Amino acid sequence: xxxxxxxxxxxxxxxxxxxxxxxxxxxxxxxxxxxxxxxxxxxxxxxxxxxxxxxxxxxxxxxxxxxxxxxxxxxxxxxxxxxxxxxxxxxxxxxxxxxxxxxxxxxxxxxxxxxxxxxxxxxxxxxxxxxxxxxxxxxxxxxxxxxxxxxxxxxxxxxxxxxxxxxxxxxxxxxxxxxxxxxxxxxxxxxxxxxxxxxxxxxxxxxxxxxxxxxxxxxxxxxxxxxxxxxxxxxxxxxxxxxxxxxxxxxxxxxxxxxxxxxxxxxxxxxxxxxxxxxxxxxxxxxxxxxxxxxxxxxxxxxxxxxxxxxxxxxxxxxxxxxxxxxxxxxxxxxxxxxxxxxxxxxxxxxxxxxxxxxxxxxxxxxxxxxxxxxxxxxxxxxxxxxxxxxxxxxxxxxxxxxxxxxxxxxxxxxxxxxxxxxxxxxxxxxxxxxxxxxxxxxxxxxxxxxxxxxxxxxxxxxxxxxxxxxxxxxxxxxxxxxxxxxxx
Amino acid sequence: xxxxxxxxxxxxxxxxxxxxxxxxxxxxxxxxxxxxxxxxxxxxxxxxxxxxxxxxxxxxxxxxxxxxxxxxxxxxxxxxxxxxxxxxxxxxxxxxxxxxxxxxxxxxxxxxxxxxxxxxxxxxxxxxxxxxxxxxxxxxxxxxxxxxxxxxxxxxxxxxxxxxxxxxxxxxxxxxxxxxxxxxxxxxxxxxxxxxxxxxxxxxxxxxxxxxxxxxxxxxxxxxxxxxxxxxxxxxxxxxxxxxxxxxxxxxxxxxxxxxxxxxxxxxxxxxxxxxxxxxxxxxxxxxxxxxxxxxxxxx
Ligand SMILES: Nc1ncnc2c1ncn2[C@@H]1O[C@H](COP(=O)(O)OP(=O)(O)O)[C@@H](O)[C@H]1O
Ligand SMILES: [Mg+2]
Numbered sequence: 068x069x070x071x072x073x074x075x076x077x078x079x080x081x082x083x084x085x086x087x088x089x090x091x092x093x094x095x096x097x098x099x100x101x102x103x104x105x106x107x108x109x110x111x112x113x114x115x116x117x118x119x120x121x122x123x124x125x126x127x128x129x130x131x132x133x134x135x136x137x138x139x140x141x142x143x144x145x146x147x148x149x150x151x152x153x154x155x156x157x158x159x160x161x162x163x164x165x166x167x168x169x170x171x172x173x174x175x176x177x178x179x180x181x182x183x184x185x186x187x188x189x190x191x192x193x194x195x196x197x198x199x200x201x202x203x204x205x206x207x208x209x210x211x212x213x214x215x216x217x218x219x220x221x222x223x224x225x226x227x228x229x230x231x232x233x234x235x236x237x238x239x240x241x242x243x244x245x246x247x248x249x250x251x252x253x254x255x256x257x258x259x260x261x262x263x264x265x266x267x268x269x270x271x272x273x274x275x276x277x278x279x280x281x282x283x284x285x286x287x288x289x290x291x292x293x294x295x296x297x298x299x300x301x302x303x304x305x306x307x308x309x310x311x312x313x314x315x316x317x318x319x320x321x322x323x324x325x326x327x328x329x330x331x332x333x334x335x336x337x338x339x340x341x342x343x344x345x346x347x348x349x350x351x352x353x354x355x356x357x358x359x360x361x362x363x364x365x366x367x368x369x370x371x372x373x374x375x376x377x378x379x380x381x382x383x384x385x386x387x388x389x390x391x392x393x394x395x396x397x398x399x400x401x402x403x404x405x406x407x408x409x410x411x412x413x414x415x416x417x418x419x420x421x422x423x424x425x426x427x428x429x430x431x432x433x434x435x436x437x438x439x440x441x442x443x444x445x446x447x448x449x450x451x452x453x454x455x456x457x458x459x460x461x462x463x464x465x466x467x468x469x470x471x472x473x474x475x476x477x478x479x480x481x482x483x484x485x486x487x488x489x490x491x492x493x494x495x496x497x498x499x500x501x502x503x504x505x506x507x508x509x510x511x512x513x514x515x516x517x518x519x520x521x522x523x524x525x526x527x528x529x530x531x532x533x534x535x536x537x538x539x540x541x542x543x544x545x546x547x548x549x550x551x552x553x554x555x556x
Numbered sequence: 557x558x559x560x561x562x563x564x565x566x567x568x569x570x571x572x573x574x575x576x577x578x579x580x581x582x583x584x585x586x587x588x589x590x591x592x593x594x595x596x597x598x599x600x601x602x603x604x605x606x607x608x609x610x611x612x613x614x615x616x617x618x619x620x621x622x623x624x625x626x627x628x629x630x631x632x633x634x635x636x637x638x639x640x641x642x643x644x645x646x647x648x649x650x651x652x653x654x655x656x657x658x659x660x661x662x663x664x665x666x667x668x669x670x671x672x673x674x675x676x677x678x679x680x681x682x683x684x685x686x687x688x689x690x691x692x693x694x695x696x697x698x699x700x701x702x703x704x705x706x707x708x709x710x711x712x713x714x715x716x717x718x719x720x721x722x723x724x725x726x727x728x729x730x731x732x733x734x735x736x737x738x739x740x741x742x743x744x745x746x747x748x749x750x751x752x753x754x755x756x757x758x759x760x761x762x763x764x765x766x767x768x769x770x771x772x773x774x775x776x777x778x779x780x781x782x783x784x785x786x787x788x789x790x791x792x793x794x795x796x797x798x799x800x801x802x803x804x805x806x807x808x809x810x811x812x813x814x815x816x817x818x819x820x821x822x823x824x825x826x827x828x829x830x831x832x833x834x835x836x837x838x839x840x841x842x843x844x845x846x847x848x849x850x851x852x853x854x855x856x
Contacts, residue, residue: 503626508663511623512673512728513651513680522676526667526711 087537101549102383104197104323105356108189108296112215114174118299119167122146125269128172132238132272135245138252145258145268152262158446159386159415164360169301169332171270173215179236180220190214197323199292206538209234211291213304216272227285233278234289237305240276247278251307255338255366255394264364267303267336274304274335279314279345288317288350288536295324295331295359306337310345310373317348319539323383324356330385331359339367339375343397346374352539354546355383357413363389371397371426378534379406381416382546390448392421395429395460402431407531407543410443410475411550419466419480421450424457424490435466436531438524439475440550446478447496455486463493469527470500471520499527521551574639576600576767577622577655577736582633584614584621590631591617593792597769601735604768606778608806609789615771616660618789619740623657624650637736652681656734658725660741660771664713670724671708674731681732697730701757719750726757737761738769743777755780775807788814791825 114131116124125146129139154161180186183200194200194212203210209223211234218236227234233244241248258268275291295302310316324331333355341347347367355361361384367375377391393402404420422431437445447466468477479496501523509519525532525547532540577599584592591614599605609615621628622635624647635642637653645653674694678686698705701723713721722742729737742754758781762768770781778786778800786802787794788811796802796814805813815825 502663504663505665507623507625507647508659508665509673510647511651511657511659512677512732513648514676515648515680516646518676518680519648522668522673523665526665529667 087540090537090541102326102356103549104354105326106193106196107325107327108193110297111187111189112173112175112297113177114172115297116170116172118170120146120169120171120266120270124171128270128272131172131174132241134241135249137249138241141253141258142269142271145265146270148258149262149265149269152265154262155388158388158448159417161360161362161386161388164330164332168299168329170297170299171301171303172272173297173300174217175214175296176217176219179218179239183220186212186219190219193294193296194220194292197292197294197321199290202290202538206287206536207290208285208287209289211236211275211289213273213291213293213302215294215296215300215302218273218275223289227283230283231278231280232283232285233276235276237274237276237307238272240307244276244278247309248276248307251309251338251340253338255340255368256336256364260364260366263334263362264336267305267334267364270301271303271305271336273302274306274337275308275318276306277308277316277318279310279316281311282313283311284315285317286315288319290319290321293320293322293333295322295333295355297331298327298329299331300324301332301334304335306335307340308338308347308349309340310342310347312342313344314342315346315348317350319350319352319536321352321354321539321542323354324359326356327358329358331355333359333361333363333384335363335365337363337365339365341367341369341373341375341400343371344373345370346376348376348378349391350378350535350539351380352535352542352546353379353381353383353387354542355385357383357385359384361385361387361389363387365389365391366394367392367402368394368396369400369402372399373397374401374403376403377405377420378531379404379418379420380531380535380543381406381408381418382543382550384414384416386415386417388417390419390421390450392423392450393431394423394425395431396425398426399428400426401429402433404431404433405531405534406435407528408435408437408445409528409547409550410437410439410445412441412443414443415446416444417446417448419446419448419450422452422462424451424453424460424462427456427458427460429457429460431460431462433462433464434530436469436528437466437477438469438471438527438547438550439477440471442472442474442476444476444478446480449479449481449483451481451483451485453485453487453490457487458489460487460490461492462490465493465495467496467527468498469524470498471524517551521548524551574636576638577642577769578634578636579622580634582618582621582635583631584617585629585631586617586627588629591792592621594633595789595792595794597787597794599736599767599769601767602764603785604762604770604781604783605785605787606783606803607769607771607787607789607794608773608803610773610811613790614792615773615789616740617792619657619660619738619769619771622650622738623647623655648680651677651732654735656729656732656737658722658729658737658739658742660744662713662716662721662725664711664716666711666714668712669708670710670712673712674708674728677728678731693731697727700730700760701727702753703727718745719747722746722754723750723757726754730757730761733761734766736767736769738771740771741773742770743772743774751776752780775803778803790815793825795823795825 211221408416410416420433579597788796
């Protein structure tokens with residue numbers, strides 16, 4: 068029998084900046100109270116494919132990118148698989164996605180900018196408004212900005228470049244480092260993984276390629292920012308991160324889109340490979356507008372003593388389905404999957420995490436915090452598998468859901484399969500409402516009802532927020548406040 | 557059945573005219589059962605009123621009703637705070653207007669840091685200007701209450717010992733500078749040292765700008781905080797009021813002589829036997845055994 072849990076593991080919280088609290092508070096004063104990234108730019112694109120996807124579309128994308136034959140071959144196989152594969156029968160309702168309406172490839176500019184000034188004015192303005200160049204100057208080691216299907220700008224600090232760190236868009240990665248890409252592309256997520264992984268493999272464009280050499284510690288984060296602009300746009304970026312032995316990297320992604328009444332589709336594939344003793348920390352603050360289907364496949368492999376942390380915040384989108392996963396392949400490897408979701412009126416956040424323990428002395432934690440408001444729905448899906456022989460492994464799964472209204476809903480679907488007896492397991496799920504006593508206590512100290520509820524919700528999410536660098540914690544608090552204030556039917 | 561006792565709170569007039577807190581014939585229901593059967597009490601700034609009474613007599617119910625807890629329904633009577641209708645205000649308005657309740661069982665709320673919470677409360681009560689002097693004031697109050705700075709980074713009351721919770725209540729009271737402060741058994745469950753610190757904290761606040769309602773069933777508290785007026789609350793009514801000597805009498809002889817005296821006057825008192833010990837706002841269960849918190853994991 069599995070024994071009860073006694074888990075210790077590396078603390079994920081970020082406590083670096085002593086001024087964190089003060090800065091967080093100051094930032095709160097300037098909160099805009101509605102979806103503030105909802106503007107759109109006029110379409111002045113270098114190239115835009117027709118609606119729908121076909122074998123020709125796939126070939127055309129590959130041809131425009133001048134790809135090696137193996138990649139075209141892979142795309143075609145994936146496309147065939149996409150056609151033959153049924154839509155998932157579980158999870159969120161995807162029946163309204165109209166694959167024939169979407170634009171699968173939009174190239175905004177003829178080439179990538181070397182500096183921000185090279186980026187077309189409208190697009191540059193958009194990223195300025197989103198604060199990307201400013202963030203790059205202030206606290207990032209590198210930036211990648213994707214607009215529609217292509218990365219329009221990317222940068223990496225020179226000192227990191229000299230150390231051999233590679234941070235570029237996936238298309239350039241394929242051109243400039245063909246062997247590495249060929250060796251690892253699709254190894255963590257084969258196109259047969261699921262229908263959307265197949266679609267991504269068929270029409271992928273953009274995304275990041277990151278390689279961190281042995282022993283290199285990239286102390287400050289790399290960030291990728293994804294922006295969808297056009298109506299009915301599909302964005303299919305493809306990211307591959309390889310952290311070589313003993314290295315460390317923190318990669319952060321953010322995203323927004325205009326508010327259209329037509330749906331858009333964001334379907335990314337992200338593969339992480341953490342070699343022996345390496346650590347990859349992958350943080351997402353997802354803030355798509357409420358017309359975006361966000362269906363993303365994220366998986367990692369962790370070799371001996373490696374650590375992979377998926378930190379996944381989902382606030383935006385119409386429907387999100389995303390379950391970051393880790394295959395613990397090496398002895399002593401660790402997985403931490405921390406997610407937070409906020410489902411407001413009309414939103415479905417179907418999230419969670421999966422871990423496969425394939426070696427002894429491996430550790431995993433899957434934790435989720437979700438808040439539902441209005442008729443919003445959150446679901447947590449946790450998957451845990453411990454194979455026979457993975458002795459002394461430890462795993463804990465926990466999900467806490469908070470319901471703010473009568474109409475909203477939260478479901479939990481944990482699946483736990485353990486074939487080894489000498490392991491320690493913990494599993495817990497809670498559902499709560501805002502307690503009358505908590506509310507009264509805060510109000511008796513002068514906080515208005517709305518303030519008190521926001522505080523309680525922020526407090527509930529806080530274990531997630533504190534895993535974020537300060538700038539992102541500010542963003543998250545702002546987004547939550549916005550959700551709290553937004554009018555709800 | 558309860559009949560009105562002959563004695564009642566003496567009427568005190570504040571120098572400015574109207575009383576700071578004036579309670580008239582207050583009736584309170586919990587879940588449509590009447591718990592408070594008509595209370596009159598007048599409290600002015602500068603005064604300390606003690607309310608004594610056995611367990612289950614309705615002391616906390618009175619306190620919660622005054623603070624505006626939604627479950628405590630006022631069915632009749634009037635309450636004025638500085639001449640304004642207290643009962644028409646929401647709990648937060650009551651607080652911002654200068655009423656404060658030291659909870660008998662303070663609620664713990666995970667994820668909200670004490671320091672941030674205090675700052676928000678100060679801002680709610682005094683506006684943005686208060687933020688400027690907040691640090692300085694906080695440091696001073698922490699010193700008086702022998703509390704460590706590290707409190708400020710802990711979650712609101714979470715995992716606090718009984719003594720820590722009570723100190724944290726006094727800290728909030730000291731910062732929010734209420735005009736009327738109700739202290740609900742702030743003295744119970746404290747060891748001698750914590751008790752001394754809490755009592756000193758209250759004494760340091762005492763002065764012409766604040767009126768206290770000190771609910772207790774021990775005389776211990778009243779030896780430190782000398783009350784001007786003492787009221788005995790039994791069966792949802794104030795059955796006797798007097799000066800400090802009344803507290804002494806209760807301490808020495810208990811409530812029995814008072815009950816007998818009332819019986820001689822033909823007044824029947826309904827003692828609420830359950831002694832209020834079985835209700836939801838009893839000490840909430842802590843999350844201490846949560847493996848995710850206690851093993852230094854992600855903290856989730
Ligand atoms: N939350 C509650 N729900 C139902 N009844 C309650 C609740 N709290 C108190 N009561 C009732 O009110 C009476 C008075 O309780 P309380 O005001 O807590 O007394 P005291 O503070 O004087 O010990 C109790 O005896 C009990 O019958
Ligand atoms: Mg009580």
